[in-house]
Amino acid sequence: xxxxxxxxxxxxxxxxxxAIVPYVHRTPVLTNQxxxxxxxxxxxxxxxxxxxxxxxxxRGATCALLALTEEERKKGVATDSSGNHAQGIALASKxxxxxxxxxxxxxxxxxxxxxxxxxxANIIRSGNHPDDREKMxxxxxxxxxAIYIPSYNHYNIIAGQATAAKELIEEVRILDVLMAxxxxxxxxxxxxxxxxxxxxxAQIIGTEPLGANDAYLxxxxxxxxxxxxxxxxxxxxxxxxxxxxxxxxxxxxxxxITVTEQEIIGAMHLIWERMKIIVEPSxxxxxxxxxxxxxRFKNKKIGIILSGGNVDLKNLPF
Amino acid sequence: xxxxxxxxxxxxxxxxxxAIVPYVHRTPVLTNQxxxxxxxxxxxxxxxxxxxxxxxxxRGATCALLALTEEERKKGVATDSSGNHAQGIALASKxxxxxxxxxxxxxxxxxxxxxxxxxxANIIRSGNHPDDREKMxxxxxxxxxAIYIPSYNHYNIIAGQATAAKELIEEVRILDVLMAxxxxxxxxxxxxxxxxxxxxxAQIIGTEPLGANDAYLxxxxxxxxxxxxxxxxxxxxxxxxxxxxxxxxxxxxxxxITVTEQEIIGAMHLIWERMKIIVEPSxxxxxxxxxxxxxRFKNKKIGIILSGGNVDLKNLPF
Numbered sequence: 261x262x263x264x265x266x267x268x269x270x271x272x273x274x275x276x277x278x279a280i281v282p283y284v285h286r287t288p289v290l291t292n293q294x295x296x297x298x299x300x301x302x303x304x305x306x307x308x309x310x311x312x313x314x315x316x317x318x319r320g321a322t323c324a325l326l327a328l329t330e331e332e333r334k335k336g337v338a339t340d341s342s343g344n345h346a347q348g349i350a351l352a353s354k355x356x357x358x359x360x361x362x363x364x365x366x367x368x369x370x371x372x373x374x375x376x377x378x379x380x381a382n383i384i385r386s387g388n389h390p391d392d393r394e395k396m397x398x399x400x401x402x403x404x405x406a407i408y409i410p411s412y413n414h415y416n417i418i419a420g421q422a423t424a425a426k427e428l429i430e431e432v433r434i435l436d437v438l439m440a441x442x443x444x445x446x447x448x449x450x451x452x453x454x455x456x457x458x459x460x461x462a463q464i465i466g467t468e469p470l471g472a473n474d475a476y477l478x479x480x481x482x483x484x485x486x487x488x489x490x491x492x493x494x495x496x497x498x499x500x501x502x503x504x505x506x507x508x509x510x511x512x513x514x515x516x517i518t519v520t521e522q523e524i525i526g527a528m529h530l531i532w533e534r535m536k537i538i539v540e541p542s543x544x545x546x547x548x549x550x551x552x553x554x555x556r557f558k559n560k561k562i563g564i565i566l567s568g569g570n571v572d573l574k575n576l577p578f
Numbered sequence: 579x580x581x582x583x584x585x586x587x588x589x590x591x592x593x594x595x596x597a598i599v600p601y602v603h604r605t606p607v608l609t610n611q612x613x614x615x616x617x618x619x620x621x622x623x624x625x626x627x628x629x630x631x632x633x634x635x636x637r638g639a640t641c642a643l644l645a646l647t648e649e650e651r652k653k654g655v656a657t658d659s660s661g662n663h664a665q666g667i668a669l670a671s672k673x674x675x676x677x678x679x680x681x682x683x684x685x686x687x688x689x690x691x692x693x694x695x696x697x698x699a700n701i702i703r704s705g706n707h708p709d710d711r712e713k714m715x716x717x718x719x720x721x722x723x724a725i726y727i728p729s730y731n732h733y734n735i736i737a738g739q740a741t742a743a744k745e746l747i748e749e750v751r752i753l754d755v756l757m758a759x760x761x762x763x764x765x766x767x768x769x770x771x772x773x774x775x776x777x778x779x780a781q782i783i784g785t786e787p788l789g790a791n792d793a794y795l796x797x798x799x800x801x802x803x804x805x806x807x808x809x810x811x812x813x814x815x816x817x818x819x820x821x822x823x824x825x826x827x828x829x830x831x832x833x834x835i836t837v838t839e840q841e842i843i844g845a846m847h848l849i850w851e852r853m854k855i856i857v858e859p860s861x862x863x864x865x866x867x868x869x870x871x872x873x874r875f876k877n878k879k880i881g882i883i884l885s886g887g888n889v890d891l892k893n894l895p896f
Binding site: 288309310314529532533536537538539569573574576578 | 606627628632847850851854855856857887891892894896
């Protein structure tokens with residue numbers, strides 16, 4: 261896998277897929293008759309909640325690490341994340357024999373801390389403010405010489421995340437609409453590039469919590485507008501677009517549908533109850549958007565990326 | 579499918595499978611590296627939580643209804659159940675164009691009531707005591723001429739339930755041990771017959787809550803001993819063995835492992851957290867038993883039937 265300095269093209273995504281296949285699951289695509297009835301569509305769910313580390317993040321992390329030179333690998337890698345990216349980098353590093361330094365804030369739930377520890381990563385605790393994390397990871401990079409791997413604003417990461425939609429389209433073949441949630445935009449960017457190349461006529465729809473709607477605002481404004489609030493249960497979607505993801509999303513994504521907290525929780529409950537699978541709130545955002553605007557999607561074939569399943573079972577919203 | 583008046587043999591189970599295939603899902607078999615590590619075994623989970631109606635019960639119900647004559651089908655069917663069997667009979671009846679009368683006690687959760695209603699069954703409410711239900715269903719049979727379909731003590735039901743283990747063994751091929759939970763014993767009986775025929779050397783292990791251990795006590799005593807208590811969260815396992823299931827289980831099941839409530843809840847949490855799938859407490863009993871006695875099963879290939887996924891998400895034990 262080469263290091264990508266420009267937006268991934270189709271050949272890059274094919275190369276990324278071939279490179280990461282030995283390290284990730286080919287997750288199943290599930291359908292549910294009840295949800296089809298409720299939405300009036302045929303919905304195909306790509307289940308990245310069943311992915312290694314419980315989220316799509318292992319795809320991009322693996323793709324980024326595989327692009328490092330031998331010399332870079334020896335230096336180790338560093339990132340700051342309290343979420344699924346931390347686990348992705350930790351596991352991918354373990355598999356590739358790379359030392360990983362992960363900066364995690366003090367308020368990281370112990371279950372996530374332990375998962376990263378179990379993968380053998382070096383954990384450095386920081387203050388809870390994003391600035392504290394950023395400073396700390398800069399310090400780690402300065403001290404150790406490790407290569408910094410950001411969580412989404414990185415073309416190899418985006419190429420890796422694109423493989424989820426690639427597999428979904430390979431399996432279902434015909435889809436009218438592709439939907440994904442938008443946090444920092446890595447998954448959405450990758451989904452958009454794969455869809456544009458495989459199904460040029462399909463609609464590409466982004467979905468976002470109303471309480472963290474930076475992508476919606478940014479597309480309206482034609483420039484990056486950071487989140488005004490991060491009032492959402494969808495903890496994976498509180499991050500802001502950055503230049504690379506904004507560039508791709510504003511080129512390919514037709515529209516962004518925003519949904520309320522109540523709509524997210526309702527869609528999450530529906531997936532749990534009817535499909536008997538565990539998804540995190542971020543994963544439920546596309547279905548919430550589909551249910552909200554189901555009239556315009558009637559009878560269409562809809563592909564949805566279920567981004568992950570890492571949720572605190574002791575603290576459910578229903 | 580013929581009506582079975584004796585213990586199903588291998589030809590009967592093959593016929594049952596062929597008959598019900600158009601009406602049920604072939605559910606997936608899942609594995610999980612983390613659970614393999616924790617148990618020291620290779621565990622293959624047959625996911626009947628993804629089955630229609632969310633449980634294996636649709637298999638037996640369909641098999642029983644397909645064995646009715648044209649004349650009997652016209653009379654309709656009746657059963658009493660507040661659980662998964664009610665939904666199984668209701669859906670199978672709907673598919674086959676048979677009128678179903680389902681006696682459900684007053685304390686049935688509305689979600690289960692509504693599911694049965696949605697399948698178009700006629701619901702008759704009874705008192706909560708098992709005697710009230712039994713009297714009421716007798717009355718319904720007397721009034722309507724409907725055919726009574728019990729929930730497990732019935733050879734066609736047992737032949738239908740046997741198809742879950744049949745599919746599991748067809749897929750994995752070699753297994754050293756088969757484990758299932760025991761309530762009334764329909765699933766365990768079917769699992770035992772399929773295993774005996776397909777893998778004559780495999781160990782067949784029953785699993786049961788300590789708080790509803792009638793099968794354990796019955797096998798010890800050599801005669802049916804009803805539950806002394808039904809103090810268990812595993813609501814599908816509170817019923818007693820009856821003559822047909824006791825006969826089969828005492829012939830084929832090598833041993834019954836009982837587990838505490840804490841062990842059931844722990845195993846259920848493990849399945850939810852690591853496999854990202856929703857199972858009901860009854861489904862977690864075999865894994866709880868395996869974890870409890872993992873030393874003796876070390877390095878073995880274990881098949882486990884996850885019986886269902888119908889659980890009240892608002893009332894979880896963790």
